[in-house]
Amino acid sequence: MAIISVQNLSKHFKVFKHHRGTLGAVRNLFSRQHTIVRAVDEISFNIQAGELVGYIGPNGAGKSTTIKMLTGLLVPTSGELLVNNLVPWKERQKYVSRVGAVFGQRTTLWWDLPVIESLSLLQYIYKIPADRFTANLKEFRDTLELDPFLDTPVRALSLGQRMRADLCAALLHDPDLLFLDEPTIGLDVVAKERIRQFIQKINRQRGTTVILTTHDLSDVEKLCQRVLIIDHGKLLFDGALNSLKERFSSKRELLVEFAEVYDEPIIDSAEISHVDGSRVSYLFSRDDISASELIGQLSAKYRIRDLEVREPEIEETIRRIYEERLLE
Ligand SMILES: Nc1ncnc2c1ncn2[C@@H]1O[C@H](COP(=O)(O)OP(=O)(O)OP(=O)(O)O)[C@@H](O)[C@H]1O
Ligand SMILES: [Mg+2]
Known part of the structure; x- marks a missing residue:
């Protein structure tokens, strides 16, 4: 009841x-x-x-x-x-x-x-x-x-x-x-x-x-x-x-520190959002690829020193819902 x-x-x-x-x-x-x-x-x-x-x-x-x-x-x-x-x-x-x-x-x-x-x-x-x-x-x-x-x-x-x-x-x-x-x-x-x-x-x-x-x-x-x-x-x-x-999270972010500086370390299904020498950050969506698959693909092509996955903050998600009126 x-x-x-x-x-x-x-x-x-x-x-x-x-x-x-x-x-x-x-x-x-x-x-x-x-x-x-x-x-x-x-x-x-x-x-x-x-x-x-x-x-x-x-x-x-x-x-x-x-x-x-x-x-x-x-x-x-x-x-x-x-x-x-x-x-x-x-x-x-x-x-x-x-x-x-x-x-x-x-x-x-x-x-x-x-x-x-x-x-x-x-x-x-x-x-x-x-x-x-x-x-x-x-x-x-x-x-x-x-x-x-x-x-x-x-x-x-x-x-x-x-x-x-x-x-x-x-x-x-x-x-x-x-x-x-x-x-x-x-x-x-x-x-x-x-x-x-x-x-x-x-x-x-x-x-x-x-x-x-x-x-x-x-x-x-x-x-x-x-x-x-x-x-x-x-x-x-x-x-x-x-x-x-x-349902409404925006893109997740993968921050990678490569073991060397690569010229455009491109990967399918994720976009490069920021490059700073050997540090590169990628944006990817849950629907396209999982974090572990993405890391797998990257490490097959490039040498990686360190990495971190960042989830979108709840603030960010709610702000998007309010602003873009996503739920209408
Ligand atoms: N006594 C009232 N007379 C006329 N309009 C009112 C009255 N009380 C609230 N409203 C209007 O009703 C709407 C909802 O107001 P309400 O106070 O419920 O919002 P709220 O979600 O609590 O907002 P906030 O986060 O700013 O506190 C607003 O447009 C407000 O101007
Ligand atoms: Mg109120």
């Missing part, structure tokens, strides 16, 4: 044309000209309990709008959405006790309250049993290293500290599901890594289902087996990260 089931889900926004100037202000009162933005456009997917899924796409693709519908903050224009067998926006109260959410762009904590008081308020709001609250707080203080800033008002926290406090807040009530909208945005490499490890731990140890949107593809590579790609409100890809790489 899927924990999240989404069927032809859409969210359209009416954006009203705005006329500028004094006369424009008057016109704004009377004209109701608008355009429709299809922020999310007929998407369908299922997510099983315990999955950790990456939800990626370029700016304005519809990621946050989807997450807001999943968390019950936005009412869909059409389509069906069931999370934990509940319709998020209809059964709000029952629903929020089962899910947690972190929006990297803004905090869900009280701006002026010290972190610890924000967390205590949540215990009261979610009616978290005292023993669960104490046990969870103890664990998260430890794993998220909250102690140095527990008494600091949220507004005075650094971005990384704030994100850790928000993660703790989202998980205190033992939700089955965790929605993370850009949880690593703006963090330095070390802070990112710490957040990633924490997310992975929660998913593995507690079996919490996690949906994660991000612009940092290392998040996806390190955490998610499955990835959904959305662009212009349409779901473009749903599958394993590996199969995405295999």
